[in-house]
Amino acid sequence: MLNKNDSSFTGNARSVSAIDWLPEGKLKLLDQRKLPTEEVYIELSTAADAAAAIKDMVVRGAPAIGITAAYGVVLSVLKSGPDSTDQVARDIEVLAASRPTAVNLFWALDRMKRVIQQHESNGSPVEALLQEALLQEAQLIHEQDIAANKKMGASAVALMRARQSTPIRVLTHCNTGALATGGYGTALGVVRRLQEENVLGHVYADETRPWLQGARLTAWELVQEGIPVTLNADVAAGHLMQAGKIDWVVVGADRITANGDTANKIGTYSLAVLAKHHGLKFMVVAPESTIDMQLRTGQDIPIEEREGDEIVAVKGQIIAPQGVHTFNPVFDVTPHDLIDAIVTEKGIIEYPNETKMRALFAKTCD
Numbered sequence: 001m002l003n004k005n006d007s008s009f010t011g012n013a014r015s016v017s018a019i020d021w022l023p024e025g026k027l028k029l030l031d032q033r034k035l036p037t038e039e040v041y042i043e044l045s046t047a048a049d050a051a052a053a054i055k056d057m058v059v060r061g062a063p064a065i066g067i068t069a070a071y072g073v074v075l076s077v078l079k080s081g082p083d084s085t086d087q088v089a090r091d092i093e094v095l096a097a098s099r100p101t102a103v104n105l106f107w108a109l110d111r112m113k114r115v116i117q118q119h120e121s122n123g124s125p126v127e128a129l130l131q132e133a134l135l136q137e138a139q140l141i142h143e144q145d146i147a148a149n150k151k152m153g154a155s156a157v158a159l160m161r162a163r164q165s166t167p168i169r170v171l172t173h174c175n176t177g178a179l180a181t182g183g184y185g186t187a188l189g190v191v192r193r194l195q196e197e198n199v200l201g202h203v204y205a206d207e208t209r210p211w212l213q214g215a216r217l218t219a220w221e222l223v224q225e226g227i228p229v230t231l232n233a234d235v236a237a238g239h240l241m242q243a244g245k246i247d248w249v250v251v252g253a254d255r256i257t258a259n260g261d262t263a264n265k266i267g268t269y270s271l272a273v274l275a276k277h278h279g280l281k282f283m284v285v286a287p288e289s290t291i292d293m294q295l296r297t298g299q300d301i302p303i304e305e306r307e308g309d310e311i312v313a314v315k316g317q318i319i320a321p322q323g324v325h326t327f328n329p330v331f332d333v334t335p336h337d338l339i340d341a342i343v344t345e346k347g348i349i350e351y352p353n354e355t356k357m358r359a360l361f362a363k364t365c366d
């Protein structure tokens with residue numbers, strides 16, 4: 001286990017990466033459970049370690065989960081040795097079972113399985129060649145995610161500037177930044193681009209109960225970069241909208257279905273209803289790896305429920321009586337008709353519906 005004295009730590013969220021492949025064949029993760037008070041890194045050497053890190057939210061965020069799983073497959077092949085097909089297949093199943101909602105996990109594993117299948121179709125895969133091909137694919141998934149985030153940031157800000165005067169004031173939910181992705185961020189990538197173009201009015205960050213991704217992670221990223229952020233209780237979001245403080249609600253996604261219904265952190269649906277009521281714009285920002293054209297509507301999306309102890313305690317401090325029942329779904333689904341724009345690296349869909357989604361994605365998701 002490494003602490004922030006680790007040589008790669010520079011003290012700046014912009015250069016801090018949640019996920020790094022080490023030359024000695026290990027995966028280094030920033031333990032997001034310990035932020036913002038501690039920057040602690042862990043090094044993983046097995047696929048089971050990677051699956052546990054996803055399940056336990058050492059690393060979280062739909063794209064980051066997919067990238068971690070891809071490196072987990074590399075760890076599996078490195079560890080399994082020759083004739084490891086069955087063990088690698090078992091490891092991929094363990095990775096797939098780590099969390100159910102973010103489709104990026106399954107998208108990334110499918111890409112890695114295609115590399116294995118290509119090698120197997122060429123006769124028995126030469127182990128070293130397969131290991132190298134899988135590492136290259138995982139690193140490509142990682143790099144493509146960062147590039148997608150920067151492209152989405154630019155196109156989202158261009159749309160916002162075409163729709164209203166500047167500066168632009170944003171409310172965001174959960175964490176969708178460098179910690180949730182390969183780097184730069186999805187919804188937080190839009191915030192970064194607004195700041196880069198000097199048209200950011202202000203960012204309001206929902207604390208995002210119960211896991212507090214907004215308070216612990218989004219605020220950490222933005223404060224470190226000097227981006228003007230105000231942390232608010234989730235229940236204050238409606239008040240901010242009613243007070244005329246917000247122009248756009250901008251969020252990430254964990255799975256977007258063929259009609260544009262969007263699963264995202266619990267509380268997103270409420271924000272969309274509030275935004276509609278107050279006549280504000282609601283934007284979803286997500287790479288194509290978050291699109292699931294195999295599901296027709298959001299009703300089909302598996303919604304993860306986590307342990308009640310995430311609700312009844314905050315950083316170990318008990319805040320509810322012993323024996324209370326709990327209900328802890330950690331995602332909800334925003335219907336497409338509450339979404340003004342879905343921004344992806346392939347293009348922007350305004351007022352999404354199945355026809356528009358299929359026009360943009362059918363060719364790549366059949």
Ligand SMILES: CSC[C@H]1O[C@H](OP(=O)(O)O)[C@H](O)[C@@H]1O
Pocket residue numbers: 060061062063173174175176177180181185186187213251252253254264265266330
């Ligand atoms: C870049 S999208 C990240 C997405 O993932 C988060 O969920 P979790 O922290 O539980 O992995 C949240 O839904 C974000 O919008």
